[in-house]
Each structure stands twice: as C-alpha cells, then as structure tokens.
Amino acid sequence: MSERYSRQELFAPIGEDxxxxxxxxxxFILGAGALGSSGAEMLVRAGVGRVTIVDRDIIEWTNxxxxxxxxxxxxxxxxxxxxxxxxxxxxxxxxxAITGIVVDVTSQNxxxxxxxxxxxxxxTDNIETRLLANDAALKLGIPFFMxxxxxxxxxxxxxxxxxxxxxxxxLLETLPxxxxxxxxxxxxxxxxVTTAARQVADVLKYITGTPFEPKLESADLWTGNRxxxxxxxxxxxGCPSCSKNAVYPFLSAHESMKTAVLCGRDTVQLSFPKGxxxxxxxxxxxxxxxxxxxxHNPHLVACEYSGHRIVLxxxxxxxxxxxxxxxTAKKIAARLLG
Amino acid sequence: xxRTIELNGNRYDMPAxxxxxxxxxxxLELAERIVIVEMNRDILAKDAYDLxxxxxxxxxxxxxxxxx
Ligand SMILES: [Zn+2]
Numbered sequence: 348m349s350e351r352y353s354r355q356e357l358f359a360p361i362g363e364d365x366x367x368x369x370x371x372x373x374x375f376i377l378g379a380g381a382l383g384s385s386g387a388e389m390l391v392r393a394g395v396g397r398v399t400i401v402d403r404d405i406i407e408w409t410n411x412x413x414x415x416x417x418x419x420x421x422x423x424x425x426x427x428x429x430x431x432x433x434x435x436x437x438x439x440x441x442x443x444a445i446t447g448i449v450v451d452v453t454s455q456n457x458x459x460x461x462x463x464x465x466x467x468x469x470x471t472d473n474i475e476t477r478l479l480a481n482d483a484a485l486k487l488g489i490p491f492f493m494x495x496x497x498x499x500x501x502x503x504x505x506x507x508x509x510x511x512x513x514x515x516x517x518l519l520e521t522l523p524x525x526x527x528x529x530x531x532x533x534x535x536x537x538x539x540v541t542t543a544a545r546q547v548a549d550v551l552k553y554i555t556g557t558p559f560e561p562k563l564e565s566a567d568l569w570t571g572n573r574x575x576x577x578x579x580x581x582x583x584x585g586c587p588s589c590s591k592n593a594v595y596p597f598l599s600a601h602e603s604m605k606t607a608v609l610c611g612r613d614t615v616q617l618s619f620p621k622g623x624x625x626x627x628x629x630x631x632x633x634x635x636x637x638x639x640x641x642x643h644n645p646h647l648v649a650c651e652y653s654g655h656r657i658v659l660x661x662x663x664x665x666x667x668x669x670x671x672x673x674x675t676a677k678k679i680a681a682r683l684l685g
Numbered sequence: 686x687x688r689t690i691e692l693n694g695n696r697y698d699m700p701a702x703x704x705x706x707x708x709x710x711x712x713l714e715l716a717e718r719i720v721i722v723e724m725n726r727d728i729l730a731k732d733a734y735d736l737x738x739x740x741x742x743x744x745x746x747x748x749x750x751x752x753x
Binding site: 378380381383469470472473474494498500501502519520534542565567571572573574575576578580581 | 692693694695719721723728731745746747748749750751752753
C-alpha cells in the first residue's frame with residue numbers, strides 16, 4: 348500500500364492491520380444528503396474497499412450550505428445526488444469502488460440493495476426509513492450506524508454491535524406524530540459534520556475490530572448540551588425486529604407507497620407501478636411546447652408547469668414541488684404523462 | 686426552595702413551577718417528542734415521569750429527530 352494512508356496507519360489503534368481491514372470493508376450509505384455527504388467523504392478518504400450510496404433526490408440550492416459533496420454546477424445541471432456523489436467520491440479516491448444508485452428505498456427493495464455489504468451508515472432524513480433500515484440490517488445480520496440531526500442538535504446510536512443491545516425499534520415504542528425536520532427548523536453544517544464524525548468513528552472501530560459499548564449519544568452545538576446514555580436495559584425480549592422470533596414488521600409492511608408527501612418539503616412524490624418504464628428523451632420532446640425551463644439529462648427530466656417544478660426520474664418516480672396536495676400532483680402528472 | 690440540577694451536562698436552575706420529569710419535558714417543549722430520559726444513571730420508564738426532581742439530580746434527555 349502506498350503512503351497515502353500512512354498517517355492513519357500511524358494511529359496505533361488502527362495500524363497496518365486495521366488499514367487492511369478498512370481496505371476490504373464494504374459500506375452501504377443510506378442517503379446522499381448532509382450526513383451521507385459527510386460520512387461518505389470520510390470513509391472514502393479512509394480507504395474503504397467499496398461504497399454504495401443511494402438517494403432518491405436531486406441537488407438543490409438549499410442543500411449547498413451543508414451537503415459537502417456538491418457544487419453550484421450540480422444544481423444547474425439538476426443532477427441526482429447519487430450520481431454527483433459517485434462522481435465526486437471517485438475523484439477523491441479512485442482506490443474505492445463507488446456506486447451511486449438513484450432509487451427510493453422501500454420495503455420492496457431494501458434487502459436487495461443492502462445485501463453483500465458489511466455495514467449500513469444511516470443518512471436518511473426520516474424515522475420511518477430508519478425503522479425500515481433497522482429491520483433490514485438486523486435481518487441481514489449487519490450493523491446499522493444510526494445518525495440524525497436537525498438545527499444544532501444531533502444524535503447517534505450504533506445498532507447490531509452487541510447481541511444483548513436494543514435496536515431502534517426497542518427504543519421507539521411509538522412512532523412520532525411529528526418530527527422536527529431540516530425543512531421546518533433548519534440545520535447548520537457543524538452539527539452535520541459532528542454527527543457524521545461520531546458515526547464514522549464507530550464504523551472505523553467496528554471495522555478494525557475494536558470493542559466499544561454502543562451508546563445513545565446526543566450533542567447540541569449551540570447550547571452546549573450533550574448526553575450519553577447506556578440503553579442496554581431497554582432491549583425488549585419480545586421485540587418484533589430484534590428478538591429470536593423477529594418478524595421484521597417494517598419489511599413485510601405492504602405500504603407500497605404510491606404517493607408520499609415529502610416531509611416539510613412542500614413536495615409530493617408519485618411512484619408509478621413497477622414495469623412502467625419511462626423513456627426520458629421522448630417524454631422531454633413531448634412536453635417541450637407545454638412547459639418551461641425544460642432540462643433533461645440521462646437521469647431525469649425537469650421542468651416548470653403551472654407554477655410547479657416537476658422532476659421525472661428514470662426509475663418511475665415524479666416529484667411535484669410547490670404542493671402538499673396529492674390530488675393536485677396527480678392531476679399534473681396526468682396532464683403531462685397522459 | 687431553589688433546585689439546581691445537572692441537565693445534559695450543564696448546570697440548570699429548575700423553574701419553580703416544574704416539579705417532575707413530565708413537567709420538565711413540557712417546559713423544554715419535548716412533551717410531544719419521543720424521548721429517552723435518564724435520571725441519576727437510571728433510565729426512566731414512561732410511567733415514572735411523575736417522579737419529583739430534587740436538588741442536584743442528574744438528568745439526561747435525548748430526543749429523536751428526523752433530519753439527516
Ligand atoms: Zn429491538
């Protein structure tokens with residue numbers, strides 16, 4: 348190995364042996380937003396063997412203050428995050444095999460996507476997807492490094508590190524009726540980097556075989572509040588996600604979400620039935636006279652129509668921005684797609 | 686009587702009207718959130734949130750958020 352990783356190998360707890368383990372690790376990163384950008388960059392620079400990073404969204408101006416992999420040009424080209432992330436991460440470290448996938452992670456595809464990885468780094472933006480990933484990682488028998496942040500506050504919890512530890516489902520007795528999101532109360536980049544750094548430190552300890560106790564930890568960089576709670580007593584003997592008789596309820600849940608109002612985003616996502624393939628170029632040509640600000644690239648078609656920004660992805664999803672009303676979104680889709 | 690506790694690593698002067706854990710969560714606008722509360726190194730079950738908070742108690746609260 349070159350001198351590239353020499354300063355990391357000089358760090359005694361990692362050493363040359365640890366670096367070899369890092370080199371063979373394959374990491375699944377769930378989300379290419381703020382935490383995903385930051386965590387992916389650290390892991391790719393550290394020289395992991397393989398990274399898969401998935402995301403359903405495109406890059407917007409409102410992302411740039413905290414999503415460190417992206418540039419103004421990416422916004423102008425309306426690139427999907429997973430595509431721009433793969434490009435940037437490959438430029439950072441060509442030793443690493445990086446795959447970006449533009450996809451909405453659901454109960455239908457999560458196991459296939461996560462299979463053949465050593466661990467999952469959480470970088471999603473909602474608790475429902477975290478519970479889905481918690482189930483999938485437990486079923487696959489790989490650890491799930493949870494992380495979330497909003498405002499100046501973030502929390503982390505590594506799951507699947509010890510047999511007798513609780514999972515995310517054990518900790519969350521009930522689903523929250525409302526959660527704070529970056530789109531309702533904002534977020535500052537220091538807490539993104541701090542939260543991702545804690546996740547990645549735990550990932551490196553795990554990969555190099557360093558024992559550590561999984562703790563639920565939080566930090567607020569504005570108030571100086573911090574907490575670290577050993578939650579091992581919260582493991583539930585009958586947990587449907589992590590007990591011996593686990594049924595992984597979030598994997599079997601047939602929510603097959605056809606429509607979703609993206610939390611706090613003033614955006615409706617329509618997922619068309621599988622099998623409906625979209626040819627992007629003919630679609631773009633068909634609406635050229637009807638819409639304005641038309642952009643198309645190999646991944647998507649974007650335009651403006653009756654005051655809404657519309658994005659159609661190749662995988663059969665349409666985002667209608669500027670509304671929380673599913674019916675409005677469906678009407679627009681019907682007019683453009685027929 | 687004035688009560689000063691340690692809350693999430695910081696000194697915290699308890700407001701006079703806050704008597705127990707549930708009231709503290711309300712005061713911190715965390716009553717509607719999913720929280721995990723540790724009091725003097727023990728995790729509190731939800732039905733123990735009516736426990737009174739005393740001077741020099743040590744409390745840690747972690748609430749779940751969605752973003753990332
Ligand atoms: Zn569990």
